[in-house]
Each structure stands twice: as C-alpha cells, then as structure tokens.
Amino acid sequence: MRKIPSSMSTQHPDNVALPPWVRGEMIAGEDEVHEVYFAFRELECEEQMWDWEGKDVDPNVLRKLLVNHTDFFKEHILGKDLFITYRVSNPSVEMAEKKVLIEALESIPRCYDVAENFYGKQVCPPIFEIILPLTTSHLELLRVESYYRKIIVGKEKMRLSDVEEVCVHDWVGSFQPKSVEIIPLVEDWNSLLNIDQILSKYIRISKPTYLRVFLARSDPALNYGLIPAVLLVKIALSKIHKTSERYETDIFPIIGTGSLPFRGHLMPSNVNNFLEEYAGVRTATIQSALKYDFDKHTTKETITVLNKELKKKNCAKTITEEEECTLRNLIETFKVDYQRKIEELAPIINYIATFIPNRRARNLHIGLFGYSRKVGKTRLPRAIKFTAAMYSLGIPPELIGAGALAKLSENQWNLMEEYYIHWKTDLSFAAEFVCWQNLNYLMGEKEIMKNVTEKFKLRKVIPHIMEDLETLEQITGVHLGPKKLAYRKHANIVNNILLTLVEKDERELRNCIIEAGKIRRSLG
Numbered sequence: 469m470r471k472i473p474s475s476m477s478t479q480h481p482d483n484v485a486l487p488p489w490v491r492g493e494m495i496a497g498e499d500e501v502h503e504v505y506f507a508f509r510e511l512e513c514e515e516q517m518w519d520w521e522g523k524d525v526d527p528n529v530l531r532k533l534l535v536n537h538t539d540f541f542k543e544h545i546l547g548k549d550l551f552i553t554y555r556v557s558n559p560s561v562e563m564a565e566k567k568v569l570i571e572a573l574e575s576i577p578r579c580y581d582v583a584e585n586f587y588g589k590q591v592c593p594p595i596f597e598i599i600l601p602l603t604t605s606h607l608e609l610l611r612v613e614s615y616y617r618k619i620i621v622g623k624e625k626m627r628l629s630d631v632e633e634v635c636v637h638d639w640v641g642s643f644q645p646k647s648v649e650i651i652p653l654v655e656d657w658n659s660l661l662n663i664d665q666i667l668s669k670y671i672r673i674s675k676p677t678y679l680r681v682f683l684a685r686s687d688p689a690l691n692y693g694l695i696p697a698v699l700l701v702k703i704a705l706s707k708i709h710k711t712s713e714r715y716e717t718d719i720f721p722i723i724g725t726g727s728l729p730f731r732g733h734l735m736p737s738n739v740n741n742f743l744e745e746y747a748g749v750r751t752a753t754i755q756s757a758l759k760y761d762f763d764k765h766t767t768k769e770t771i772t773v774l775n776k777e778l779k780k781k782n783c784a785k786t787i788t789e790e791e792e793c794t795l796r797n798l799i800e801t802f803k804v805d806y807q808r809k810i811e812e813l814a815p816i817i818n819y820i821a822t823f824i825p826n827r828r829a830r831n832l833h834i835g836l837f838g839y840s841r842k843v844g845k846t847r848l849p850r851a852i853k854f855t856a857a858m859y860s861l862g863i864p865p866e867l868i869g870a871g872a873l874a875k876l877s878e879n880q881w882n883l884m885e886e887y888y889i890h891w892k893t894d895l896s897f898a899a900e901f902v903c904w905q906n907l908n909y910l911m912g913e914k915e916i917m918k919n920v921t922e923k924f925k926l927r928k929v930i931p932h933i934m935e936d937l938e939t940l941e942q943i944t945g946v947h948l949g950p951k952k953l954a955y956r957k958h959a960n961i962v963n964n965i966l967l968t969l970v971e972k973d974e975r976e977l978r979n980c981i982i983e984a985g986k987i988r989r990s991l992g
Contacts, residue, residue, distance in 0.1 A: 469678070469718075470548075471514075471548065471549065471551075472680070472720050472750055472751065472779075473513075473514030473515035473550075473551055473751055474514055474750065474751055474752065474774050474775045474776075474777075474778035474779055475512075475513045475514050475515065475751070475752060475754050475771050475774050475775055475778075476513070476514075476515040476516070476517055476553070476722065476751050476752070476753050476754060477503075477504075477507035477508075477511070477513040477515065477516045477517065477753075477754045477759065478516075478517040478519070478724075478753045478754065478755050478756075479495075479500065479503075479517065479518075479519045479523075479756070479828055480724075480726065480753070480755040480756055480852065481494075481495075481756055481826065481827035481828035481852060481991075482726050482727065482731070482755050482756055482757040482827075482852045482855075482856075482990050482991050482992055483755075483756035483757045483759065483760040483761055483827050483990070483991065484757070484760075484761050484982060484985035484986050484988075484989070484990065484991050485760045485761050485986070486760065486827070487503075487506070487759075487760050489502060489506070493825070493826075494826055494827055494828055494829050495756075495827060495828055495829075496828065496829035497526070497829070498526075498532075500526065500529075500828075501526055501529050501532050501533065501536075504516045504518070504529065504533060504552065505533060505536070505537050505540070507754070507759070508540070508544065508550050509537070509540055510764065510768070511754070511759065511764070511767060511768050511771055512768060512771055512772065512775065513754055513771060514550060514551065514775060515550070515551040515552075515553055515751070516550075516551070516552050516553070517553055517554075517555050517599065517753070518552050518553065518554050518555070519555045520554055520555060520556045520557060520568050520569075520571070520572045521555050521556060521557045521558075521568075521601055522557070523828065523829060524829065525572075527571070527572075527575045527578075529552070530546065530552065530579045530582055530583065530594055530595065531579075531582045533546075534546075534582065534583070534586045541586070545587065545592060546583060546592070546594040546595075547583065547591070547592035547593050547594040547595070547596065548592045551597070552594065552595050553595070553597045553598075553599060553651070554572050554576075554595060554597070554598050554599065555598075555599040555601060555653070556568065556569045556572045556573075556598055556599070556600065556601075556612075557569050557601075558600055558601050558602045558603070558608065559611075560602070560604070560608055561601075561602050569612070570615075572598070573598070573612075573615065573616050573620055573648070574620060575595075576593075576595050576596070576616070576620075576645070576648065577620065577621075577643040577644055577645075579594050579595045580593055580594065580595075580644040580645060581641070581644075582594075584644075593644065593645035596645050596647075596648055596649055597648065597649045597650075597651055597680070598612060598648050598649070598650050598651065599651045599653050599682055600612055600650055600651065600652055600653060601653040601655065602653065602655055602656070603652035603653055603654055603655075603659065603666065604656065604658070604659045604666075605666060606666050606667075606669035606670035606673070608652075609650045609652055609666075609670050609674070610670065610673060610674065612648070612650050613647070613648065613650050613674060616647065616648045617646070617647050620643060621643045621646050621647075623636050623643075624636045624637040624642055624643045625637065649676070649680070651680045651681065651682050651722070652666060652667075652670075652681050652682065653682040653684060653724075654666070654681065654682065654683055654684065654704065655684035655687045655688065656687075656688075656691070657688070657691070657692065657700065660683070660688065660700045660701070660703065660704045661700065661703060661704075661796070663681070663704045663707050663708060663711075664707035664708070664710065664711045667679065667681065667708065667711050667719065668711055668714070668715070671711070671715045671717055672715075676717065677717075677718075678717060678718040678719070678720065679717060679718070679719045679720070680719070680720045680721075680722060680750075680751070681708060681719060681720075681721055681722065682721075682722040682723075682724065683701050683704055683705070683721055683722065683723050683724065683749075684724050685697060685698075685701060685723055685724050685725050685726075685731060685732045686724060686725075686726060686730075686731040686732070686851035686852070686855075687851055688700050688701070689730050689731060689851065689865070690848065690850075690851040690854050690855075690865075691807075692799070692802070692803040692806060692807070693802050693803060693805075693806030693807075693865075693868060693869045694729065694730055694865070694866045694894065694895075695798075695799070695802045695869075695870075695884070695888060695891065696799040696802050696803050696806070698745075698887075698888045698891070699795050699798070699799050699884070699887060699888060700799065701723065701746070702784070702785070702787065702795075702887045702888070703787055703792055703795060705721060705746070705747075705748040705749070705784035705785075706784050706785060706786050706787040706792075708721055708748070708784065709748060709783055709784045709786060710786065720750035720751065721748060721749050721750055721751070721784075722749070722750065722751040722752075722753070723746055723749045723751070723752055723753070724753045725742070725746075725752060725753055725755070726753075726755045726757060726758075726852070726855075726990065726992075727755070727757040727758055727761070727988075727989060727990040728855060728859075728866075728897075728898075728988065728990050728992065729866050729894035729895075729897050729898055730855050730864070730865050730866045730898070730992075731851060731852075731855060731992070733745075733890075733894055733897070734752060734753075734754075734755075734758060735757075735758060735762070735770075735989065735990075736758075736762055736766045736767070736769065736770045738893070738897075739770050739773050739774065740773075741889075741890045741893060743773075743774075743777050743778070743782075744889060744890070745888075745889050745890050747782045747783065747784055747785065748782065748783055748784025748785075749778065749784075750778055751778065752774050752778065754771060754774075756827060756828075757989060757990035757991065758770065761986075761989040761990055762989060785886075785887065787887065791883055794879060794880060794883055795883055795884075795887065797880070798876065798880045798883065798884060801872050801875055801876070802869050802872045803869075805869035805871065805872040805936075806868050806869030806872075807869075809868050809869060809929055809932060809933060809936075810846070810848070810865075810868060811846045812925070812926070812928060812929035813858075813863075813868075813926070813929055814846040814847075814848060815924045815925060816857075816861070816920070816924040816926065817848060817849070817854060817857045817858065818847070818848065818849060818857075819924070820856075820857035820860055820861065820965075820981075821849035821853040821854065821856070821857045823974065823977050823978050823981055824849075824852075824853045824856045824857065824860075824981060824991060824992070825978065825981070825982060825991070827991070851992070852991060852992040853991075853992060854992065855991075855992030856981065856985065856991040856992030857992070858992075859901055859962070859984065859985075859988060859992065860962055860965050860980075860981050860984055861903075861906060861962065861965070861966070862901065862902060862903025862904075862905075862906040862907070862959065862962040862963070862965075862966075863902070863903075863906070863907070863933060864898035864899070864901045864902060865898075866894060866895060866897075866898035867895065867898055867899065867902065867936065867937060867940060867948075868933065868936065869936065870895065870936050870937070870939070870940040871932075871935060871936035871937075871939040871940065873939065873940065873943050873944070874939050874943060892944060892946065895940070895944065895946055896946050896947075899940075899946050899947060899948045899949070900949070900950050900951060900952065900955040900958075901950070901955065901958055901959075901962075901988070902937065902948045902949050902950075903949075903958075903959045903962045903963055904948070904949055905959065905963050906962060906963055906966050907930060907933065907934055907937075909963075909966060910926055910930045910966075911927075911930050911931065911934075915970055916966065916967075916969075916970055919969065919970045920966065920969050920970060954987050955987070957987060958984055958987045958988065961980050961983050961984040961987070962980070962984055964976075964980050965977060965980045965981065965984070968980060
C-alpha cells in the first residue's frame, strides 16, 4: 500500500502576510515552485496540490524542484515519500479553458521521464493523482481516467507514417504511468448528500484498490451557511465509511479547510478540536494563512500533530437513515434563513471584495475565464474574499442565519450537538469579531445610512441580522463582541472600514482590510 499523506499544502490565497522569499505582492511564478520545496522541507507537509484550475501554472514544476533541490529530493522520493497532486479544471463546468485538463494530463508522462532520469529505472511515478473539482457524477471520473489511458497512453502504439513501420513509442519512448488515479472533489448540496452513489458506481466500474475523496468545506459554507456545511460533511463522511465497508475498499477522505471557523477552523489553537470534529478524515489541507500568518515554528508543530494523528484509524460516526432525515430538515432550516440574508447583503459583499488584496496570481473566476459562486440567483466572490468581506464589515458569516437555532426541536438540538461537536466553540470564536457599532451606525447614523445603507439597500436586512445575533446570545449564552484587547482593536479597524466607505478612500480601505486580517491571522 502506498503512503497516504496526512497534510496537503495548497495554494488557497487566504493569507494576509507574505513569506520573505516572495518577490512581489503575490505568490506567483517561480515563487510557487519554491513554495513546494518550502512546504516539504521547512513545514514537513507530505503533499502539495499543484493547481491548474483558474490560474496560469508552471508545467515544469517537477523538473525545477529536482534540479534546484537535488539533495533533498534524492533523500525524499517524489511519488513515494512526498507527493505532488494536480488539481485540474472540470470540463463539465469550465467555460473557456476546458482543455487545461488535457494539458495537465499530457504533462504527467513527461514528469515521469524527468523523474526516471533523476532516480533511475525503478522510479515511482512522481505524479499519478488528479483532483477533479465540482464532481457530481461517477461518469466525470471515468472520463478523465479513460482519456488518460486511451488517448495519452494509448497513442504510443499509433503508427506515425505510411512509409515506415514506426509508432509513437519507437519515436519518443513509452508513456508512463499507464493509468492515473482520480480524486473526486465534492462541493455541492446534492453531491455531498449522494456521495455514496457517486463512489459506489465508480467503484463497481473502475474497481480501484483504494480511493481518495476530497470534501469541500468552504464552498458549502458560502452556499448554505456554517452549520449546514459542517453537517453536510458529517453526512458525507458517514456515507463514505459505509461505502468503504460495503465494497471492502479503503477510502481515504481529504477535507479542504482554512483557518477561520467558516472555512473549517484549522488553526494552531484549534487543532485538537479539529481532529475530534472531523473524525474519519485522512488528509487535511494546509492553506496559505496557516503557512504564513503564524510563526513557522507554530505552523510546523500543527502540521506535525496532523501528520501523526490523522494516520491513526479513527472512523467517522455512522449516521442512521432516521438521523439523516432529521439532519436534512435541520440543514434546510438554516440554509433558507442564511441564503435569504446573504442575497440581500450581496451588493456590499461584492463591493468590499474588490478591495481584498490578491495573494495569488489567478485568472478571473467570472465571465470568460471561469466561474463565480452563487447563492440562490445571486453571484458572490469566491469563499476567501466572501469571508474576508464579511469580517471586514464586522459581521462574521458564521453567525448569519444563527437565529434559526430558535426553530429547532429538542431532537434536532440533540443531533446537532452530537454531530457538530464544537459548534459553540466555532460560534464563540466568530462572535469576538462582531462590531455592534457598525450595525448601529448602519441603522442610525445619518451620513452612513445615506452613503452605505441606502446605496447597498441594507435597510431591511440589517435589523434581521441584529435579531439573529440577539437570539443567538439569548439561546446559547455566547457573548457577542470583543472581549480580548486585540479583538477590540479589530472592532475599531472595521469601524474605520465603514467610515472609509463613506469617505470613498480606497487606499485607506485596503490598508484597514489588511490590518484587520493581521489580527484574525487570515484574510478570509
């Protein structure tokens, strides 16, 4: 059995600080190549996601790593000890750059040749896994798997000319590896709830010896709210466990988590809660805020804990059909309440998001070069900028729709507490970043009401949000507003953000957003 990595470094741009080896205001180009070595060597991550989705990517990353860090990679073998895993575009949803998938797949045999020249004839395939985002069907997985096997590897047998008996293999050599492994990245409501069907159909047809599956955590939170996102993942983990037992096939879940509770709450101070909360997960993502917004020693200690603890057999809780039915109704209650408020907040969220600094060189995720996220019929920024915008307003997104707690039955309460173990810890963390002064200004300060409340059509939604917060405080006893001195500074800064919206001082707005992010140790 190959080594299953526990820590996957990713290129998610949720960091405020930039590492000292970055040459500009964004991590891009050669810096991203160096980042792979940094994650492996300095932080001791076991895997690096190399992201072909939504950005220009360096296809020569493997060769550059082996040439520039020869001694390290002679000792730590790629494909055996450490892993580079491609995330590609999904042609089913990518509008303009569907063939990026083809480009990524074509690079895999070339990477093998480079590694064979470096390590010798007994080389492990250095890249052999593909993460397919927004997977909704087993057919999408089979297409990628079949295309690689039939088209990329299959062409080695093609005859090149009618005038000589020479095939592609004779000309440029064999194509290795002969197959690739596909990791479905499951992100939406229906796919998470029906993940057992996707995996079962794939296992029956492809018959893999084992399988890795990637569960999104940020996009479900963006689309449905914090509590629905956590419970959807718990249902998915339960279904994965049952599917693994049914088909006697090891399945190793990956979870995509950022630092703030809305995006998974994987930060040094919460790592033990994280491990308990997401029992059954085998691999956790190490995103940029965790890598660069904490001191290196603290980050490395956190990754060391993950590398040790996630290797232990820790099965997900099994959810019964009756419990799942109750949880689905609970999730729906929260989702409706959350989505209604977010749709009304969308104009100001989208505006603030334009001032969130870019920490990675990425193509646009709207229009020609990709896709944005939607809640109902409303388009929103991607999850990191969405979360950063909400925190920058003093309205943490974790708390939107929390008033639905008052609608839960006793049975629903009990199940929520059983399957979302640390819900109160997560809400308490976010509660420290509520800025009551901003909410009061939006409803009672004449100039702000004219230039912000009316401009962004917030007059109806802000009172509902305030009611949510008051209900949350009454029901749970969670104190809303800063208690620690640093968080009081955060409240002052986000209050200044609101004032700069009136003054239209764009430079000051960007500066304040960054300063507030430094206190949170994450943009979003």
